[in-house]
Amino acid sequence: MNKATSMNLKINGNIKSFDDTSMTIEGLVIQLNLLGKRIAIEKNGMIISKSEFQNITLQEGDQLEIVGAVGGG
Amino acid sequence: MTQKKDSLVIADKSYQSRLLVGTGKYKNFEETRLAIDASGAEIITVAIRRTNIGQNEGEPSLLDFVPPNRFTYLPNTAGCYSADDAVRTLRLARELLDGHKLVKLEVLGDPKTLYPNVIETLKAAEVLIKEGFDVMVYTSDDPIVAKELENIGCCAIMPLASLIGSGMGILNPWNLQIIIEHAKVPVLVDAGVGTASDAAIAMELGCEGVLMNTAIASANDPIMMASAMKKAIEAGREAYLAGRMAKKLYSASPSSPTQGMIS
Numbered sequence: 001m002n003k004a005t006s007m008n009l010k011i012n013g014n015i016k017s018f019d020d021t022s023m024t025i026e027g028l029v030i031q032l033n034l035l036g037k038r039i040a041i042e043k044n045g046m047i048i049s050k051s052e053f054q055n056i057t058l059q060e061g062d063q064l065e066i067v068g069a070v071g072g073g
Numbered sequence: 074m075t076q077k078k079d080s081l082v083i084a085d086k087s088y089q090s091r092l093l094v095g096t097g098k099y100k101n102f103e104e105t106r107l108a109i110d111a112s113g114a115e116i117i118t119v120a121i122r123r124t125n126i127g128q129n130e131g132e133p134s135l136l137d138f139v140p141p142n143r144f145t146y147l148p149n150t151a152g153c154y155s156a157d158d159a160v161r162t163l164r165l166a167r168e169l170l171d172g173h174k175l176v177k178l179e180v181l182g183d184p185k186t187l188y189p190n191v192i193e194t195l196k197a198a199e200v201l202i203k204e205g206f207d208v209m210v211y212t213s214d215d216p217i218v219a220k221e222l223e224n225i226g227c228c229a230i231m232p233l234a235s236l237i238g239s240g241m242g243i244l245n246p247w248n249l250q251i252i253i254e255h256a257k258v259p260v261l262v263d264a265g266v267g268t269a270s271d272a273a274i275a276m277e278l279g280c281e282g283v284l285m286n287t288a289i290a291s292a293n294d295p296i297m298m299a300s301a302m303k304k305a306i307e308a309g310r311e312a313y314l315a316g317r318m319a320k321k322l323y324s325a326s327p328s329s330p331t332q333g334m335i336s
Contacts, residue, residue: 012123032126038136039124040169042161047168065123067165071105071135072120072151073095073237073264073286 010063021060026053032066039068079314081282083116083259084175084207084228086145090115091276092306093147093261095286099295102138108289109139111299116145118177118284120152121166146170147209149177154190156180156197163201176201177231177263177284179211187237191218195225202226211263214248216255223258230256231263231284234275238287240267243274253279269298269305276309277317 007021009028020027025048029035041048042065048056058064080087094114099105109117117139125132148166150159163176178197182190189212201208202225209229210222219230232252235241242265243249253260259281266272266285275283283306292298 012126014126016126034124037124037134038141038169040121040165042165047164049168065165066126067121067169068124069119069135069146069148069166069169070122071096071099071102072122072149073097073118073284 004060007058007060009058010061012064012066023058024054025056025058028058028064029053034066037068039066041066079310081259083209086175088115088145089113090303090306091282091310092272092303093118093282093284094289094299095284096135096139097151097286098290102133102135104295105135106138108295108299109144111296111303112289113303114144116147116175118147118149118286121148121150121162121169141170145175146173147175147177148173150179150197152181153179154181154184154193156193156200159193159197160200163206164204167206174205175207175209175228177209177211178227189213189233191215195221198222198225198227209261214245214252216248216251219252219260220255223256227258229259229261229281231261233264234262234271235265237264239265240288240291241265242267242271243278246274246278249275249278249280266302269301272302272305273309273312276306277312279313282306 004021007018008015044063080089081091090113092112092114093116094109094112095118096105150162153159153162159178159180167173180190180193180197182188191213194212198208198210208227209231210227211231212218212222214232219232222230234243261282261284262275262280263284266283266288272283289295289299
């Protein structure tokens with residue numbers, strides 16, 4: 001079986017393709033320029049705590065929600 | 074005048090300001106911050122939304138202008154129409170804000186009026202309180218629902234004065250009065266305040282505080298309106314504590330002495 005050369009993730013409703021097929025959540029956060037930003041991440045409906053970002057490897061088809069605080073009433 | 078410290082206590086924490094403000098609808102972050110400063114608010118609401126992916130690294134965010142270590146953030150569930158969505162949003166908020174427990178729950182029932190769906194609100198409140206959240210809850214001005222939300226364990230009940238963003242003021246002071254009289258937790262008016270007198274009336278009724286956003290952000294001069302609201306809240310609170318005179322149609326008791334008139 002050929003190793004996949006790219007990985008598709010659904011992030012905030014949009015499908016994005018990544019070359020790194022063994023990327024962790026931390027790796028994704030770095031790629032998206034979100035390192036150090038105050039965010040929270042849900043993967044396939046489960047909240048992932050920040051301390052787990054480096055331990056969880058993403059897989060083809062994973063659905064992620066990345067949220068932050070914005071102005072609101 | 075009594076000098077006793079008059080603080081707003083929510084979930085065992087004291088606040089000097091009884092005005093809570095939202096952070097939406099401002100022209101920019103700077104105006105947001107200036108308005109908050111003028112309002113004197115210590116508790117500010119924020120919404121939880123998808124992060125803009127692909128943003129510039131240095132792009133400013135609300136948090137830069139309104140730092141969470143200076144203000145008490147009150148993440149809300151604005152825009153949620155089901156208990157599940159509201160609970161999901163606040164779980165994310167807790168993760169986002171490092172375990173922060175104080176939240177504002179609102180579950181809407183109708184996109185046109187933004188009227189709250191109290192059935193879904195009750196369901197969400199139950200789950201959130203079991204999970205350890207301190208829930209300040211937005212609701213209709215129905216006294217029975219308000220009591221039920223208190224019984225479930227909400228730490229503050231926040232009935233509407235009128236519809237969100239309407240600026241219509243306090244439409245049913247009688248219901249608010251019933252809610253206030255029966256509540257053992259703070260009652261705050263949330264939504265519908267249009268101008269300073271509305272805020273003062275809410276406080277004169279005995280509300281413990283008022284939460285507003287549009288009344289300030291949509292004023293021609295938001296920063297001046299924020300200052301006006303601060304004063305109205307303080308004036309209304311003092312008037313409530315002072316205890317107003319009885320209303321009567323007329324009185325045969327003039328303010329000046331009747332003795333010593335020149336003749």
